[in-house]
Amino acid sequence: MNTGVLDILRNNNLSITDSRKKILEMFQQADGALAHADIEKKSKDKFDRVTIYRTLQTFEQKGIIHTIPTADNAVLYALCKEACTQGHHQDNHLHFICDNCNTTYCLNHIPFSSIKLPKGFTKNRTDIIVSGICNKCN
Amino acid sequence: MNTGVLDILRNNNLSITDSRKKILEMFQQADGALAHADIEKKSKDKFDRVTIYRTLQTFEQKGIIHTIPTADNAVLYALCKEACTQGHHQDNHLHFICDNCNTTYCLNHIPFSSIKLPKGFTKNRTDIIVSGICNKCN
């Protein structure tokens, strides 16, 4: 458990601190996406709000986590499963948000055909967000 | 121009007010997506911020506009092209956001294969957001 977390931090040249370890563990255990607010709630009176913002930002820059856009103005973060490098995320997979329990799943294994854009458009990042009811709520 | 706006409001059982007319017109003229902030800027010292919030909310509920999730926590709104009814949006089309000029395009005509979810998952809404450089900036 803890070993993976330490490795991730070391591999990314990040100082090993309490907050980084704890927040990374949360993502591993969540097995889904977390919002800033979720982390704040789960780590009751542990870390400052600012620390959480900065930690998420650092993780995102390093390619440890990626953002998932949602329609309701709440940015979600999830662990990058594939090989992301600093500034170049490769998480072009599918995200599913349950309208009922609000859990966000990363459905890495679901394929989707690559999207052809009109002439003159260059693709950088693709986000597919499907919402509906998940298997637990159905 | 104005006729269409009035029809839309009437068809949705909405009182015809100045702000609703103006904001609807903005969407029609924009031919793309608008953020709350865009509307606030375009309608200089005309409507209260709160009115804009409430108008957008009303339009969204009625199925006149829909939200477009973005990675940078800025919710965008655009006119619904297809037949949306209250609470049931059908805007399962593609959105393209230019990383350079920030314009958001609704690429209705681009097809994409429908996405098959794992067993137990029910699909309600699909959002595909592609970001990159648009034809004007390329």
Added chain:
DNA sequence: TAATAAATGCAATTATGTTGCAAAAATTAT
């Protein structure tokens, strides 16, 4: 045109995110 219903604008409040800086912790060099 009067009565009723709905929408607006203002003020106050809450939530969300950012910045600078001193204290604390982690890394490194000795």
Added chain:
DNA sequence: ATAATTTTTGCAACATAATTGCATTTATTA
């Protein structure tokens, strides 16, 4: 192992975004 250096944290202050209640204004209906 300890001291010097660098990085991170937490606090305070600030800035922005969004929500709520209520009185006034505007639109709809009778």
